[in-house]
Amino acid sequence: MSDYPDCRCKDFEKCLRILNLILDNEASHDEESFFYDHIEKCMICFGHYNLECQIRQLLKTKVIKEPVPSTLFSEIKSKIVG
């Protein structure tokens, strides 16, 4: 079952566009105000907001980092100096 089986928010497309801007710190003050007012009344967009926040958090914290090869730093240094 979906959390959002049938989107009935009439502003959903606008909300989704603004949601991405907000999470990327690219939204204007007016866009932020519109969105945060809206999600107080719209469970669909509130749910979507939580999901998107969670995905961003997963990306930031759980994507596996590759260890830098131990010799890379010294190899670059030696080519610059040498």
Added chain:
Amino acid sequence: MIQAIDIPTSTTYSDAKKAQVFGEEFMPHIDSMYNFAYRLTFDEDEAKDLVQDTYLKAYRFINSFQEGTNSKAWLYRILKNSFINDYRKKSKQPSKVDYQEVEQFYNSEDTLSEATTDLRLEATKDMIGDEITNALNSLAIDFRTVIILCDLEGFTYEEMAKILDIPIGTVRSRLHRARNLLREKLSSYAHSMGYN
């Protein structure tokens, strides 16, 4: 601001100053540079070579870098260009943006409706690093790149536009499409974990 990659400027640094700028402004980014290179190539040796080439180019053109501007964005742009010009050619992959012809489609408002998904919040809470990493890695390179730059490295749309040499509107639409695709991948994992 990544002024240094916008307008070619020339600052003549002394050898000592070059070493200082290189050591203090460029080298601290080696970890994220290597990870970016690895996520482009999926090969340890190629990633290492790509980072090494990037740093050597950065040193060679250090006079066009203005101290105090965004060195990380400057280095990322060099790495991205090296990847497109050298590594993609070597591996006989297309050197141009793969999805240019359909970019106009992504700019369309119609694509916004794709965002509805059956991915549930509870499912994402149980996901581990492997699943997230695999989902990210399975995206086509242009989509993977914008997610890495934005969500992992925290670049602004303006910085991404300059790093990738594309308009900000294209950054926005490509990110939108990339996130829809990532959500679809995560949704598949959620199903495989038993969330229906």
